[in-house]
Amino acid sequence: MKKLATLCMIMALVAITAHSALAGDTLADVKKKGVLVVGCKDSLAPFGYIDEKTRQIVGYDIDFVNAIAKKLGVKVELKPVTSATRMPQLQEGHIDIIAATMTKNAERAKVIDFSHTYFFTGQKFITKKGGVKSLKDLEGKKIGTAKGSTSEQNVKKAIPSANVLSFDDYPPAFLALQQGKVAAVTTDEAILAGILGKAPKNIRGKYEIPNVQISDEPYGLGMRKDDKNFVDFVNKTLLEMEKSGEAKKIFDKWFGPKSEAPLKRSFKITADK
């Protein structure tokens, strides 16, 4: 009996040690292994998508983690995640950081920690041209979005009578719109603009993003809870990037006037209050 109790105690200690290593020491761990494993999107231009020529995942989110890895002197390994899988992937230790169009909110902050805001957008809709002037026009309609996203909840709140269909990702939701299976697709405006920007001209011309906004979406890089050294390092790097102009340069590269989805930079990276 005594032996069993000792064994149980040892096992519990091993579990606690393993857990705290996972939760608390990502900065040291990444330096030791020489690689930062990043959970990113791989089909959402301009945040994370596969470049047709190089076949590499590129985008706004990727440039930020590249800068963080460079400062750490380590390589980057990109692992595609979806809106629904990104938090479990982080918690289970399969990735070190989430850089995947992720909105910071109180509910998620109970489970993971977020960096300072490094992008800011709001949720709107893609609809057929001329069809939607206000939320009223979407009442009782089928609306597509992605599983595990804030848009799922926001659209239900904004239009309680809507029938929300959740897809694995936004490109299949846009396909459903083209096939007439949904009346609109909703998510962050910057993502919607990226989807339309990448669509062939003949398709793009049929759709629009009406000026109907249902939420604000500040993006944060996601890290495990109580991983203070890592969170501090990432935040310090983001603030330095803002100060040096590198953050704005990355914004202009992906959202500047010559980009496929031009946007105004309505934010600056500052320390969270």
Ligand code: GLU
């Ligand atoms: N930013 C929103 C979210 O974190 C929508 C985009 C996404 O699904 O990643 O849920």
